[in-house]
Amino acid sequence: xxxxxxxxxxxxxxxxxxxxxxxxxxxxxxxxxxxxxxxxxxxxxxxxxxxxxxxxxxxxxxxxxxxxxxxxxxxxxxxxxxxxxxxxxxxxxxxxxxxxxxxxxxxxxxxxxxxxxxxxxxxxxxxxxxxxxxxxxxxxxxxxxxxxxxxxxxxxxxxxxxxxxxxxxxxxxxxxxxxxxxxxxxxxxxxxxxxxxxxxxxxxxxxxxxxxxxxxxxxxxxxxxxxxxxxxxxxxxxxxxxxxxxxxxxxxxxxxxxxxxxxxxxxxxxxxxxxxxxxxxxxxxxxxxxxxxxxxxxxxxxxxxxxxxxxxxxxxxxxxxxxxxxxxxxxxxxxxxxxxxxxxxxxxxxxxxxxxxxxxxxxxxxxxxxxxxxxxxxxxxxxxxxxxxxxxxxxxxxxxxxxxxxxxxxxxxxxxxxxxxxxxxxxxxxxxxxxxxxxxxxxxxxxxxxxxxxxxxxxxxxxxxxxx
Numbered sequence: 001x002x003x004x005x006x007x008x009x010x011x012x013x014x015x016x017x018x019x020x021x022x023x024x025x026x027x028x029x030x031x032x033x034x035x036x037x038x039x040x041x042x043x044x045x046x047x048x049x050x051x052x053x054x055x056x057x058x059x060x061x062x063x064x065x066x067x068x069x070x071x072x073x074x075x076x077x078x079x080x081x082x083x084x085x086x087x088x089x090x091x092x093x094x095x096x097x098x099x100x101x102x103x104x105x106x107x108x109x110x111x112x113x114x115x116x117x118x119x120x121x122x123x124x125x126x127x128x129x130x131x132x133x134x135x136x137x138x139x140x141x142x143x144x145x146x147x148x149x150x151x152x153x154x155x156x157x158x159x160x161x162x163x164x165x166x167x168x169x170x171x172x173x174x175x176x177x178x179x180x181x182x183x184x185x186x187x188x189x190x191x192x193x194x195x196x197x198x199x200x201x202x203x204x205x206x207x208x209x210x211x212x213x214x215x216x217x218x219x220x221x222x223x224x225x226x227x228x229x230x231x232x233x234x235x236x237x238x239x240x241x242x243x244x245x246x247x248x249x250x251x252x253x254x255x256x257x258x259x260x261x262x263x264x265x266x267x268x269x270x271x272x273x274x275x276x277x278x279x280x281x282x283x284x285x286x287x288x289x290x291x292x293x294x295x296x297x298x299x300x301x302x303x304x305x306x307x308x309x310x311x312x313x314x315x316x317x318x319x320x321x322x323x324x325x326x327x328x329x330x331x332x333x334x335x336x337x338x339x340x341x342x343x344x345x346x347x348x349x350x351x352x353x354x355x356x357x358x359x360x361x362x363x364x365x366x367x368x369x370x371x372x373x374x375x376x377x378x379x380x381x382x383x384x385x386x387x388x389x390x391x392x393x394x395x396x397x398x399x400x401x402x403x404x405x406x407x408x409x410x411x412x413x414x415x416x417x418x419x420x421x422x423x424x425x426x427x428x429x430x431x432x433x434x435x436x437x438x439x440x441x442x443x444x445x446x447x448x449x450x451x452x453x454x455x456x457x458x459x460x461x462x463x464x465x466x467x468x
Contacts, residue, residue, distance in 0.1 A: 009096045010076050018074035019054050022098065025066055029057040040081050040091065040099040044146070046347035046395070047089035047431045052079060052099040059104050061177060061185055061216040068214065068459075069183035071098055075457050080210040082123055082149030086156060087348050088429030090209055094463035100214060102151055108132045109217065116222045117174055117191055122151020122215050138222040141166040144425065145331045151215050156427040157207030161330070164250075164383030165257040165289070166223065168425070173206050177217035181455040191219060204450070209427055210461040212454050226289035229257075230299055231323040232316035234286070234306045235279040239263060239366070241309040242282045243359035246382045248305050250355070254298055258287035259383040260330055263366065266337070266377035266390075273336030274329035279313055284382075285330050286316075287323075333379050337390045340375050344392050349408050349431075351415035352386040352424025361418055362387060365411055374403050386424030413438070428465045436465065 009015070022030045031037070032054045042049030053076075058064045071078045077097025084091060093099060106123035113136050120129060127147045129140050142153060144160035152158075154176065159168035166172065175189040188201035205212060236242040242261055249256055261284055262270065268280045286302060288295040299316045306314055317323060329336075338346050353361045362378060369376045369389075380387025389411055393400040412422045412435050422428075422435035437444050448466045451458070458468045 010074065014074040015053055015076060015096070018070055018076045018098070021070045022054065022056055022067060025070070026056055026063070029059070031055045031057070037099075040084070040101060041093050043084050043086040043089065043091050045087045045089050045429070045431060046345055047092065047429070049089075050092040050094050052077075052093035053096045055081075055099045055101055057101045057104055061179065064100060064102075064179045064214050064216050065183045065185055067098065067100055068179050068181065072182055072457065072459055075459060077462050078214065078459050079461050080122075080151070080155065080214045082152040083125060083147065085144075085146035085148045086152065086429065087426045088423070088431035090156065090427060090429040090461070090464060092430065094430065097459070102214075102216070103149065105216065111136060111138075111222075112191070113138060115191065116224075117219060118222055119217060119219045120150050121217060122149060122154075124150045126150065126153065133222065137225055139225050140172075140220055141223055142169055142172060150218050150220070154206050154215055154218050155209050157425070159381070159384075159386075159425045161258045161260060161287075161327075161381060163381060163386075163425075164259055165255060170203060170206050172221045173202060173218060174221060175219040176202055176205050176215050178205055178213040178215055180213050181457065181459060185216075187217075189219075207427070209429065209464050211451060211465050212460060214460075226295075228290060228292040228295045228318060229323065230288045230295040230316050230318045231326050232286040232288075232299055232302070232314060233278060233283060233326065234303070234311045234314040235267075235281040235283045236306070236312075237281070237310045239282045239362050240359040241311070242284050243355075243362070243382060245284065245302075245306045245309045245311060246358075247355055248308075249302055250383065252301070252305070254301055255290070256286060256298065256302070256383065257289040258285065259381075260285040261378075261380045261382040261387065262330070262333070263362070263378040265369075265375065266333060266379045269336040269340055269377055270329050270333060273339050274325075274332055276329055284311075285326065287327075292318075330379075333377070334390060337375075337377050337392055340377075341392050341394070344394050347391040347393060347404050347408070348388055348426070349391070349411065350386060350388045350424050350426050351411055351420055351422060352384065353415050353418045353420030355382075355385040357418040357420070358382060358385050358387070361414055361420070364414055365389060368407055368410055372403060372407060374400060374407065376407065381424070384424070385420070430463050433463075433465065433467070
């Protein structure tokens with residue numbers, strides 16, 4: 001995908017002056033090396049990368065504030081960066097500038113076990129946090145698949161496989177510390193579980209993708225590790241049968257923790273890559289949390305519902321090794337898709353629709369794919385109406401790029417027509433910037449006004465979410 005127009009780059013003299021000041025502040029933790037800049041200008045998406053002029057490795061909130069003040073004075077763009085696992089070009093430095101690498105800010109600052117919350121720096125990854133929490137009997141449930149940073153997950157409003165029970169980052173961030181465009185440091189909320197005091201600034205910054213400020217601390221909700229966990233798989237004759245089972249499961253009040261769908265093309269890819277022997281058919285992956293008795297009861301109830309919709313080969317296990325293997329295969333779906341065509345790349349896109357329209361949206365998308373020459377497996381977090389289409393293409397072939405763009409465009413327009421959204425969890429970045437107007441209409445002018453009020457010089461991640 002071609003890079004969109006963003007701000008024009010600042011004058012070389014202003015850029016060089018800012019970099020000189022940053023070098024004096026950070027010493028060897030300010031890099032202009034080509035390899036370092038190129039690494040920080042790309043994420044895991046298909047979209048074209050764009051390197052910054054320099055990379056600043058920050059270690060404290062005060063340092064982030066000082067970096068932002070220098071960049072603001074010279075009107076040099078600032079792009080926050082952590083694990084780089086985003087999927088819509090979020091970290092591309094479209095106007096050059098300085099990328100602030102936050103991965104050295106990786107401390108768990110506080111755990112309040114009685115209150116079920118913790119405070120962390122943005123470079124802490126989700127796996128690191130859960131390893132730290134393991135002996136407390138608590139865990140953090142948001143699981144986007146990749147070992148993403150907590151700061152990046154907050155910035156992109158991430159969710160993942162556990163969202164159907166535990167919610168997304170929107171529901172699980174209690175407070176943030178944020179560096180504003182003029183270098184001020186604010187805290188958006190206290191630790192209380194609810195508040196009616198003023199504007200909800202926490203929700204404003206969750207999902208802002210680095211366009212409104214730099215997140216330097218996050219206070220999170222935690223949960224007790226369930227006494228028992230069981231995982232299950234079940235295949236179906238059609239996607240509709242699988243989705244109808246999901247709808248009935250949720251309507252029945254069964255507190256399912258994860259419920260994922262893979263279509264037949266995706267299951268074939270997973271079988272080959274992860275060496276499974278599952279039926280090549282639409283398949284649900286499920287997980288249940290609770291006591292030993294309750295997870296058994298939940299599995300039996302869902303098995304009965306699945307049978308009503310033609311579900312077969314229902315198998316469930318509480319064995320940790322078996323469960324890990326099943327879910328690792330699900331998380332490795334992107335790698336399985338890439339292996340379908342050696343030398344190809346994957347363009348992962350996602351939409352979300354009301355769950356009552358989910359089967360219709362997937363079936364219509366499958367019809368598009370069947371008429372296309374590109375392989376495109378489908379996998380989704382069907383418990384909340386979100387699914388992913390992975391287009392497997394060779395980017396050096398203009399015909400394949402044009403076909404991928406056509407399929408993506410039709411997918412998004414189909415979701416919007418069903419009162420859905422252009423992205424359920426990947427975010428906007430610059431990859432889906434043009435779809436936002438179609439989705440939000442006049443509300444875009446409100447988003448733009450917020451951006452201009454908080455970042456009048458448009459230094460924070462320019463060219464993302466809204467054009468200014």
